[in-house]
Amino acid sequence: MNIDGLLRALESGYRDKTPKSLEIYRRAEKVMVKGGSHTLRLWQPYPFFIAGAAGAEVLDADENSYIDYWQGHYANILGHNPEVIRKELGEQIGKGALQTGFEAQPQIELAETLLHQLGLKGYKVRFTTSGTLATMYSVMLAKAHTGRECILKVGGGWHGASPYLLKGVKYHAGVGFECGESAGVSAEILKEILITRFDDGDDLARILREKGKDIACFILEPFIGVGGFLPASREYLELARRLTEEHGVVLIFDEIISGFRFCPSGVQTLYGVRPDLAAFGKLIGGGHAVSAVVGRDKIMEECEAPGPGRMKVLFEGGTFSAHSEYMTAGLIMLKHLIERAEEIYPRLGQAGERLRRGIETAFADEGIEVRCTGYGNDVVRQSSLFMVNFPLAKSGLKSPEDIWDPAVCAVRLREEALKLALLGRGVHVVHGGGAVSTAHSDDVIGRTIDAYREVAKTFKKYV
Numbered sequence: 001m002n003i004d005g006l007l008r009a010l011e012s013g014y015r016d017k018t019p020k021s022l023e024i025y026r027r028a029e030k031v032m033v034k035g036g037s038h039t040l041r042l043w044q045p046y047p048f049f050i051a052g053a054a055g056a057e058v059l060d061a062d063e064n065s066y067i068d069y070w071q072g073h074y075a076n077i078l079g080h081n082p083e084v085i086r087k088e089l090g091e092q093i094g095k096g097a098l099q100t101g102f103e104a105q106p107q108i109e110l111a112e113t114l115l116h117q118l119g120l121k122g123y124k125v126r127f128t129t130s131g132t133l134a135t136m137y138s139v140m141l142a143k144a145h146t147g148r149e150c151i152l153k154v155g156g157g158w159h160g161a162s163p164y165l166l167k168g169v170k171y172h173a174g175v176g177f178e179c180g181e182s183a184g185v186s187a188e189i190l191k192e193i194l195i196t197r198f199d200d201g202d203d204l205a206r207i208l209r210e211k212g213k214d215i216a217c218f219i220l221e222p223f224i225g226v227g228g229f230l231p232a233s234r235e236y237l238e239l240a241r242r243l244t245e246e247h248g249v250v251l252i253f254d255e256i257i258s259g260f261r262f263c264p265s266g267v268q269t270l271y272g273v274r275p276d277l278a279a280f281g282k283l284i285g286g287g288h289a290v291s292a293v294v295g296r297d298k299i300m301e302e303c304e305a306p307g308p309g310r311m312k313v314l315f316e317g318g319t320f321s322a323h324s325e326y327m328t329a330g331l332i333m334l335k336h337l338i339e340r341a342e343e344i345y346p347r348l349g350q351a352g353e354r355l356r357r358g359i360e361t362a363f364a365d366e367g368i369e370v371r372c373t374g375y376g377n378d379v380v381r382q383s384s385l386f387m388v389n390f391p392l393a394k395s396g397l398k399s400p401e402d403i404w405d406p407a408v409c410a411v412r413l414r415e416e417a418l419k420l421a422l423l424g425r426g427v428h429v430v431h432g433g434g435a436v437s438t439a440h441s442d443d444v445i446g447r448t449i450d451a452y453r454e455v456a457k458t459f460k461k462y463v
């Protein structure tokens with residue numbers, strides 16, 4: 001495929017329809033690093049700037065509208081600006097929810113709701129303000145609890161940008177996922193981060209056998225996100241539970257994407273596998289900066305009463321921790337999902353399935369092989385996630401290695417060309433796809449598949 005030629009043509013079409021966004025971007029570049037605050041939002045050649053967002057769609061400064069599957073980094077399970085949250089939250093703000101600095105009651109109900117939905121007893125919750133912080137504190141709690149230094153994580157797993165987890169996120173040719181990701185993280189810390197392959201029980205067993213006594217925790221996403229929207233097998237998670245227990249390793253589930261995405265609870269309840277600590281974020285804040293660490297009492301005690309002569313983990317909270325407005329918004333969101341679970345989750349799952357199948361067929365009709373990931377498995381049956389991959393080699397696309405190795409998948413085609421091509425057709429995606437929300441009606445899903453079909457025709461010209 002002539003990818004450079006394709007990209008040039010797509011870029012020119014994008015520039016034609018977004019002159020005002022370019023103007024705004026020029027202004028932004030002068031005062032902000034690369035013109036913004038989040039790299040994923042700053043695509044090439046420049047991002048559009050939004051003028052409005054409602055439900056499934058966003059409007060840009062040039063008045064182009066796009067069906068959006070990024071949906072607030074997958075946090076907007078009810079779409080942009082959902083009426084149910086705006087209305088009730090507005091009332092609560094009127095009554096004084098716009099405050100931080102004191103203990104307020106909405107956080108108690110949110111914690112109760114989380115524990116109840118997770119079906120957990122003997123666990124406690126502490127809220128913070130980002131997924132990055134929730135996973136970082138989880139790791140610190142595990143280190144303190146075990147007195148060990150090493151952290152085991154999955155290659156391709158993104159848990160946010162804390163120094164303890166900035167290794168093994170991006171695929172590097174010839175090296176795979178065995179790489180540090182950022183300057184500014186000490187070599188000592190990088191040595192303590194060990195990488196295992198997602199859903200590979202043999203590799204996990206080997207590492208725990210060889211290094212188990214030095215490992216404080218094993219952190220993973222049961223349904224991996226940026227690593228490829230792939231569900232772990234039940235056997236793998238059961239094995240992970242059994243082996244971590246045997247080796248005295250704290251098991252941490254990162255449920256920041258999977259929490260309340262597939263059912264009105266953590267995906268851990270579907271697997272029936274209980275971690276020692278779990279991190280939640282994104283949609284539990286109802287559009288606000290909320291994350292939570294949910295952990296066994298004994299481990300959570302490390303941040304308050306670790307025992308005589310031992311230092312506590314300084315998981316003390318920040319200015320905006322458990323902000324009343326955020327907690328209220330989170331509660332409105334979770335209550336809505338819980339009350340309407342029987343309608344919401346099957347519908348999201350069906351829409352996800354229709355999209356994945358429809359996109360594969362649209363490309364197949366043009367003679368281009370596409371394989372969507374995001375499908376569930378025998379445990380996770382209602383997946384609303386989708387990633388669109390262009391396999392180059394025969395592969396089951398079962399691991400982050402498959403998804404991100406340019407010898408296995410045409411990564412630039414997915415990440416760069418598909419993005420621009422779909423923007424040209426009024427659809428906004430990240431990693432070739434994204435997450436369906438309740439605002440994506442049947443009509444919107446149908447229009448999306450039509451857009452992919454048009455893109456397939458364009459791509460065919462460059463194959």
Ligand SMILES: Cc1ncc(COP(=O)(O)O)c(C=O)c1O
Pocket residue numbers: 073129130131132133135158159160161221225226254255256257281282
């Ligand atoms: C699985 C997972 N964990 C952690 C994070 C970090 O969360 P935050 O961006 O809120 O810091 C993300 C963010 O995308 C994520 O997808």
